[in-house]
Amino acid sequence: MLLQASSHSSYISAFSLQFTSCPAVHGFVSINFDVSSGSGSGCFPVARNPYCILGPVSLRKRWLMKTQKTTEEFMDKSSENSFRRFIPLLASKHRAWTLQKKNPERVSPFIDEFNKGEEALWSVIIPTYNRLPILTKCLKALEEQKDYQVSGIRNYEIIVIDDGSTDGTVQFLLDSEGGPDENCTYQWNSAGHPHGPGILSSKRFPHVKVLQQEHGGAARARNMGFSYSRGSVIVFIDSDLVVVNEFLKEHGRILYNCFQRRGDERTFTYGRVINTNNFDNPQSEPFKFTDNSAAFFATGNVAISRRYLIEAANLLGELSEGPFDSNFSEYGWEDLELGVRLRQVGARIKHVPSAVGYHWHPSFNYDQLPMRIEQEKQRGRNGVYFHRKHPYLNVRLMIQMTPIHQILWFLLTLGGLLNEKTLAPFIRALVSWGQPQLAEALISPILNWYTVQAMNEEIRELR
Numbered sequence: 184m185l186l187q188a189s190s191h192s193s194y195i196s197a198f199s200l201q202f203t204s205c206p207a208v209h210g211f212v213s214i215n216f217d218v219s220s221g222s223g224s225g226c227f228p229v230a231r232n233p234y235c236i237l238g239p240v241s242l243r244k245r246w247l248m249k250t251q252k253t254t255e256e257f258m259d260k261s262s263e264n265s266f267r268r269f270i271p272l273l274a275s276k277h278r279a280w281t282l283q284k285k286n287p288e289r290v291s292p293f294i295d296e297f298n299k300g301e302e303a304l305w306s307v308i309i310p311t312y313n314r315l316p317i318l319t320k321c322l323k324a325l326e327e328q329k330d331y332q333v334s335g336i337r338n339y340e341i342i343v344i345d346d347g348s349t350d351g352t353v354q355f356l357l358d359s360e361g362g363p364d365e366n367c368t369y370q371w372n373s374a375g376h377p378h379g380p381g382i383l384s385s386k387r388f389p390h391v392k393v394l395q396q397e398h399g400g401a402a403r404a405r406n407m408g409f410s411y412s413r414g415s416v417i418v419f420i421d422s423d424l425v426v427v428n429e430f431l432k433e434h435g436r437i438l439y440n441c442f443q444r445r446g447d448e449r450t451f452t453y454g455r456v457i458n459t460n461n462f463d464n465p466q467s468e469p470f471k472f473t474d475n476s477a478a479f480f481a482t483g484n485v486a487i488s489r490r491y492l493i494e495a496a497n498l499l500g501e502l503s504e505g506p507f508d509s510n511f512s513e514y515g516w517e518d519l520e521l522g523v524r525l526r527q528v529g530a531r532i533k534h535v536p537s538a539v540g541y542h543w544h545p546s547f548n549y550d551q552l553p554m555r556i557e558q559e560k561q562r563g564r565n566g567v568y569f570h571r572k573h574p575y576l577n578v579r580l581m582i583q584m585t586p587i588h589q590i591l592w593f594l595l596t597l598g599g600l601l602n603e604k605t606l607a608p609f610i611r612a613l614v615s616w617g618q619p620q621l622a623e624a625l626i627s628p629i630l631n632w633y634t635v636q637a638m639n640e641e642i643r644e645l646r
Contacts, residue, residue, distance in 0.1 A: 299415065300489040303337035305431065306414030310404035311422035312346040315355060317462070317543050318422045322388050329428045334435030336416075341391045342382075342408040343422075347398030356385045356393050382411050399509075402517035405482065406505030415489050419482035419518075424540040425465045426484075430454070433538040434486040441533055442488075450531045451480070451487035454538030460619075465541035479532060480522030484540045487530070495524040508572075515562035516569045519581060523573050547623040549610050552603050559630045563637030567645070583635055592635055595628035599636075602629055 300306075307325060311318050325341055345353050385391035394407055409417065418434065420426070434452050441450035456476065459468035492506040499508060511517035545551075566582030579585055583592075596602065603610075606625065613622035 301413050302415055303335060304414040305336050305339040305416045305418060305435070305486070306408075306412035307339060307341045307418040307420065308344070308405055308408035308412060309341065309420055309422050310344045310346055310401045310408065311348065311352060312398065313348045313350045313352070314422045315348070315350045315352045317425075318343070318352065319355075320425050320462075320465070320543075321420070321422055322391060324425045324428070325430075326388050326390060327428050328431045331431040331435060334432045335439045336431055336435045339390060339418075339431060340413065341388065342394065342412055343385075343391055344394045344396065344404040344408045346396060346401070346404045353393060353395055356387060356391060357383055358386050400512045400514075400517075401482075402507035402511045403504070403509045405507050406509060409492065409505045412489075416486055417489055417492060418486045419484075420540060421483055421542065423543050424456070424483060425543060426540045427466065427538075430538050430540065433535055437533055437535045437538075438486050441531075445531075448488035448490055449529050450533050451485055451491070451525075452533050452535045452538065453480070454484035454486075454540055455534075455536045456483045456540050456542050458542050458544070460544065460546045462543060462545075465543045468541055478519060478522065480518060480525055480530075482518040483542060484538065486538075487525075491525065491528060491530055494528040495521060495530075498524045498527060510568060511565055513561035513565050514558045515565045516582065517565075520569050520572065523575075523578070547619040547626075548614050549607065549622075552626070555626075555630060556603065556633050559633040560637040563634040564641045566634070566638055567641040582638070583631065584638060588631075589635055592628055592632040596632045599632060602632075 309318075309321065322341065322343070328339070331339065343352075343356060381394060383393050385393055392411070394411060396404060396407055405419065416435075416438065418431070434454060438450065438452045441452075442448050455470070455474070457468050457470050457474050459465045461468055496503045496506040507517050507521055511520065563582075566584065569582055570578050570584055603626065606629070610622045610626060613619070613625065
């Protein structure tokens with residue numbers, strides 16, 4: 184691809200973009216800017232990526248002026264690297280704009296007065312399924328939040344969505360005696376959204392409200408929680424995450440600072456997640472290199488403006504149930520798929536290492552393998568759906584849909600000869616010797632092999 188451009192930092196008066204295919208290469212892009220005064224030009228290759236626009240496109244001045252701040256930020260530097268960053272962002276913004284401009288019938292009638300949310304109220308959304316012991320720790324930590332008001336948060340609500348649990352989660356949350364709240368009446372919140380009889384207040388935890396659905400997956404549960412939430416900022420965490428007592432304060436401090444500095448609400452904050460097996464004192468776990476995440480958006484620990492979740496939801500079309508695609512009914516990828524759409528509407532990420540959450544999961548043992556294998560199969564099937572929606576290289580790399588991954592896991596498992604049955608004596612021995620992490624590492628290639636095998640089977644069935 185080739186790019187030609189002239190730029191000026193004050194404003195843009197005209198812009199044109201064309202894509203031309205070529206049998207010898209993927210194609211090339213030529214971009215021309217006409218400016219009022221001053222100009223600079225450059226010619227350099229642009230790598231093909233998921234944000235490239237395929238087909239001839241003409242962007243209007245009116246739309247470009249709306250992105251003036253973003254444009255100026257990149258054009259001021261007038262360097263090759265600045266153009267490399269600018270073009271993917273511009274293309275992704277144009278994709279979202281084109282959908283709503285040219286296909287209004289596909290846009291969900293999702294934005295109304297309710298969806299503005301209550302100013303300075305934050306909603307923490309937590310789906311859960313048979314995790315009552317660690318959920319209790321999760322909610323206690325959220326109830327113990329300190330000094331969040333100094334960051335601009337007036338109050339917060341915690342919405343727990345029970346995804347068909349069978350361990351008594353709902354009964355435990357609603358009443359200390361184990362019974363339902365019989366005094367709940369049908370109410371409307373200040374934004375005109377119905378609350379109740381489906382949503383009930385917990386008697387154990389003052390900030391907690393409880394919803395319940397039949398077992399339908401995390402995506403559907405989070406959508407339900409979002410529809411009943413009232414906050415202008417939404418926090419997503421998992422039910423096995425135990426946060427520090429300044430969790431909301433740190434998210435709020437950084438998020439509102441970004442809103443003010445940038446002049447918009449495109450930024451979302453991504454807190455630190457530390458994995459631990461320590462149930463009694465999860466917050467004692469130190470940060471490890473393996474706790475780093477390269478994900479753009481994941482629901483383990485994020486705070487985001489309600490408005491941009493709605494914009495991402497509108498890209499799903501008029502049948503949207505919320506920001507998450509409810510077709511991800513099995514395990515895996517629903518949050519990363521939302522991340523792809525958030526990129527398309529121009530969302531920005533800001534890491535907040537001080538907003539720490541400790542992600543608890545039990546120490547590995549052999550009895551977990553059937554459940555872990557089933558999760559990997561579901562992840563493989565969901566991965567195929569993810570790629571069908573977004574057929575980009577970065578998605579293929581995420582879901583391991585590449586020849587490299589196929590060959591790698593084939594070699595490491597000897598084509599499936601090394602599996603949970605043939606390695607069972609070694610796995611059990613390592614666990615008995617107090618080395619569950621080593622046993623988990625040994626089984627990891629096998630789990631990945633199940634993922635790619637389920638993916639291949641799903642692809643064959645769809646052909």
